[in-house]
Amino acid sequence: MFNGSVNSGTNGRSEESLGKGFNTASTPSDSLLTIDEVQKTLNRSRASVYRYTNTDTRNLNPPFNPRKLNTEFRSDQKDQLLFHPNEVARFAKDILRIKEVTVEIFNSPSSETQNILNAILDELRLIRNKLDGQTDNNHAIPNYLQDTDRKAA
DSSP states (O other): OOOEEEEESSSSOEEEEEOSSEEEEOOOTTOOEEHHHHHHHHTOOHHHHHHHEEOOSSOSSOOOOTTSEEOOOOSSTTSOOEEOHHHHHHHHHHTSOOSOEEEEEOOOOOOHHHHHHHHHHHHHHHHHHHHHHHHHHHTHHHHHHHHHHHHHO
């Protein structure tokens, strides 16, 4: 039904393409799609995407509805609606009858937060290596204490 590709997201973190066959390649769950990205992917208006979405004002996280576009778990009513790429692909294929669907999610480029976390991880690895080196020296102490205890007995 739709052929072509859509780049979505302002930070270049994801790309959805409606192409040949039904394939889904995804990375960690932090690559969820916003309502705007779903709108561009499905080539539908924002209002129609909201109409397709499984939401309920009385229930923050309604049960799975196979006839609707199901959101990811939310902890607060004010949280942004986020969608897993596999769910968007399922909805496009099963409900909208888009025969050719491919959803690809790519990791976002490194951010300052990611760089800091990597630096912390490197430092923790260094600390771990030093502690492992001290642990080898600590194995000699119990043997020494055991020998002293034997002589005293």
